[in-house]
Amino acid sequence: MTRLHAQDVTLGYEGRTVARDLSVAIPDDSFTVIVGPNACGKSTLLAALARVLAPTAGAVVLDGASIASYRSKEVARRLGLLPQTATAPGGITVGDLVARGRYPHQQLLKQWSDADEAAVAEAMTLTNVADLAPRLVDELSGGQRQRVWLAMALAQETPILLLDEPTTYLDIAHQVDVLELCARLHGDLGRTLVAVLHDLNQAARYATHLIALRPGGVVAAEGPPAEVLTEELVTDVYGLACRVVPDPETGTPMVVPRRPLRSREASADGVVRADG
Amino acid sequence: MTPGRVGSPLVSGRLLRLAGGRVSVRVGPRSVAVGAAAGAVVLVGAVVAMTTGEFPLTIAEVGETLVGQGSRATEFVVLTLRLPRLLLAIGVGAALAVSGAVLQSLSRNVLGSPDVIGFTTGASTGALVAIIVLGAGTLGTSVGALVGGLVTALLVVALAAGRGTQGPRMVLIGIGIGAALLAVNSWLITTAQLQTAVDAQTWLLGDLGNRGWPQVVALGVVLVLLLPVLFGGARRLALLELGDRPAGALGVDVGRTRTLLLLGAVGLAAASVAAAGPIPFLALAAPQVARSLTRAATPVLLPSALVGAALLVVSDLAVTRLFAPVPLPVGIATGLVGGLYLVALLVRLWRRSPT
Numbered sequence: 001m002t003r004l005h006a007q008d009v010t011l012g013y014e015g016r017t018v019a020r021d022l023s024v025a026i027p028d029d030s031f032t033v034i035v036g037p038n039a040c041g042k043s044t045l046l047a048a049l050a051r052v053l054a055p056t057a058g059a060v061v062l063d064g065a066s067i068a069s070y071r072s073k074e075v076a077r078r079l080g081l082l083p084q085t086a087t088a089p090g091g092i093t094v095g096d097l098v099a100r101g102r103y104p105h106q107q108l109l110k111q112w113s114d115a116d117e118a119a120v121a122e123a124m125t126l127t128n129v130a131d132l133a134p135r136l137v138d139e140l141s142g143g144q145r146q147r148v149w150l151a152m153a154l155a156q157e158t159p160i161l162l163l164d165e166p167t168t169y170l171d172i173a174h175q176v177d178v179l180e181l182c183a184r185l186h187g188d189l190g191r192t193l194v195a196v197l198h199d200l201n202q203a204a205r206y207a208t209h210l211i212a213l214r215p216g217g218v219v220a221a222e223g224p225p226a227e228v229l230t231e232e233l234v235t236d237v238y239g240l241a242c243r244v245v246p247d248p249e250t251g252t253p254m255v256v257p258r259r260p261l262r263s264r265e266a267s268a269d270g271v272v273r274a275d276g
Numbered sequence: 277m278t279p280g281r282v283g284s285p286l287v288s289g290r291l292l293r294l295a296g297g298r299v300s301v302r303v304g305p306r307s308v309a310v311g312a313a314a315g316a317v318v319l320v321g322a323v324v325a326m327t328t329g330e331f332p333l334t335i336a337e338v339g340e341t342l343v344g345q346g347s348r349a350t351e352f353v354v355l356t357l358r359l360p361r362l363l364l365a366i367g368v369g370a371a372l373a374v375s376g377a378v379l380q381s382l383s384r385n386v387l388g389s390p391d392v393i394g395f396t397t398g399a400s401t402g403a404l405v406a407i408i409v410l411g412a413g414t415l416g417t418s419v420g421a422l423v424g425g426l427v428t429a430l431l432v433v434a435l436a437a438g439r440g441t442q443g444p445r446m447v448l449i450g451i452g453i454g455a456a457l458l459a460v461n462s463w464l465i466t467t468a469q470l471q472t473a474v475d476a477q478t479w480l481l482g483d484l485g486n487r488g489w490p491q492v493v494a495l496g497v498v499l500v501l502l503l504p505v506l507f508g509g510a511r512r513l514a515l516l517e518l519g520d521r522p523a524g525a526l527g528v529d530v531g532r533t534r535t536l537l538l539l540g541a542v543g544l545a546a547a548s549v550a551a552a553g554p555i556p557f558l559a560l561a562a563p564q565v566a567r568s569l570t571r572a573a574t575p576v577l578l579p580s581a582l583v584g585a586a587l588l589v590v591s592d593l594a595v596t597r598l599f600a601p602v603p604l605p606v607g608i609a610t611g612l613v614g615g616l617y618l619v620a621l622l623v624r625l626w627r628r629s630p631t
Contacts, residue, residue, distance in 0.1 A: 083525060089514070093288055099286065108508060112284070113300065117284055
């Protein structure tokens with residue numbers, strides 16, 4: 001029994017089917033990471049779980065009822081989404097953008113409460129953007145901007161948080177920043193997290209539950225990263241020959257791609273020539 | 277928490293708390309200032325419009341006439357000539373401005389206003405069909421304009437379907453449909469009898485003269501019905517500007533909200549065309565003026581409405597007082613000024629993004 005799962009969903013856009021009869025359960029209190037090759041339907045699945053994309057068949061179930069049967073604001077009080085593409089309106093301040101995360105908790109004539117203020121302040125502190133409150137979002141760096149969007153999703157104060165490629169466009173230090181923050185949200189604050197990530201090693205490091213999709217939106221394997229992330233799986237799902245070794249820092253599986261035979265010979269030649 | 281205004285260090289604007297905190301509304305001080313200034317312009321314009329002209333009156337005389345104690349002459353000037361014209365200027369200005377603000381926000385494009393994407397041209401086509409083909413009178417012309425505007429909007433939205441109302445797609449399709457309808461309008465006029473053609477052409481210029489209480493009442497009813505719907509949707513409109521998925525994740529029912537706002541905006545534009553004919557560029561310019569004056573990051577519907585009303589009241593005063601005794605149709609003035617404004621706006625947009 002989980003709070004959030006997709007049951008035999010068929011997903012697609014305008015007649016193009018991305019996934020068929022896909023069933024995925026998000027374990028409660030997990031940090032679930034979804035991985036898979038490009039265009040395998042990871043983000044589409046996340047959108048369906050967040051109710052921003054309606055499945056053409058099957059249903060996403062939230063707390064025992066079809067997610068489509070809830071009022072939009074009710075869903076937004078239970079789960080939040082950090083989307084991959086969001087546009088900040090020109091001229092908006094950081095504080096105002098984060099404050100928009102409070103919308104599901106507000107009403108037409110009750111637009112700002114002390115709880116709103118507290119939630120926004122806490123979200124901005126957690127993401128380390130509190131000092132930026134009066135700044136314009138347009139003026140921020142990519143790393144800062146991503147943390148602001150994350151703060152907006154956090155201000156929503158949902159027990160479940162979905163993150164669509166939260167590390168894209170960030171340099172490695174900022175990627176680690178964001179992932180460490182996620183780990184803290186999961187570990188210290190008890191949120192259930194679901195993230196789509198591209199980097200398998202980061203996925204293995206931070207996930208408590210890993211879901212690997214193969215092209216066509218089929219679950220290739222799921223479970224603890226140590227069991228899921230094997231050489232066979234990476235070859236099977238990505239068509240990439242690799243070795244999986246323990247991460248020297250955390251002991252979690254680490255994928256080291258093998259080089260194709262031809263380029264290995266070429267570089268070996270290079271080495272020989274350099275030596276000679 | 278005490279009632280009154282409370283500032284927050286995190287979010288901009290002031291918080292208005294009433295009824296012991298049960299009601300709390302965020303307002304931007306600049307929006308209030310801009311709205312108040314535009315309202316003051318409307319008020320001054322109204323006084324000038326009521327007292328000056330071919331038949332000058334004092335404020336006292338106008339006041340007496342309004343409460344039913346004027347002479348027959350002042351009653352004719354005030355109640356038949358000037359008041360309906362003034363109210364129409366306020367109503368049409370507000371309707372076009374709000375329609376433009378909502379559509380520009382939904383399309384996330386300055387050019388997404390109803391006069392650029394063919395909605396008002398379609399309303400004109402409807403009105404011309406009523407005048408020329410059906411030989412309709414005032415009421416029929418208004419109905420024709422409403423039907424024409426709504427059908428055009430449905431056509432444009434249907435052709436842009438699947439991609440939503442955002443991005444350049446709806447704007448480009450709208451411009452194309454608008455161009456085609458402009459040709460249809462010209463063709464309709466060539467098929468008409470001379471006098472009908474002259475009437476139709478006059479109507480096409482967009483004018484507040486030769487209108488009366490029926491138009492004022494009809495537009496007033498539409499405003500009373502639609503403005504609360506659109507003002508009530510303003511917060512969701514602001515969230516839609518983040519993108520469909522982010523807005524959906526924040527609890528906005530994206531499809532229903534967009535349909536509701538779109539229909540409301542089209543209804544306002546069509547109703548204003550029905551009342552006064554097509555008055556160009558007001559729907560484009562008024563929301564932009566309001567947004568840049570308020571420096572708001574969200575669509576500002578109420579200030580837009582007041583700015584639109586102020587612009588049209590002043591424009592109508594200009595064409596009637598500067599060009600007396602043969603006033604220009606106000607559509608010519610807004611077309612001229614608005615066209616130049618559009619050029620300036622585009623130049624500024626290009627400078628900002630040179631690609």
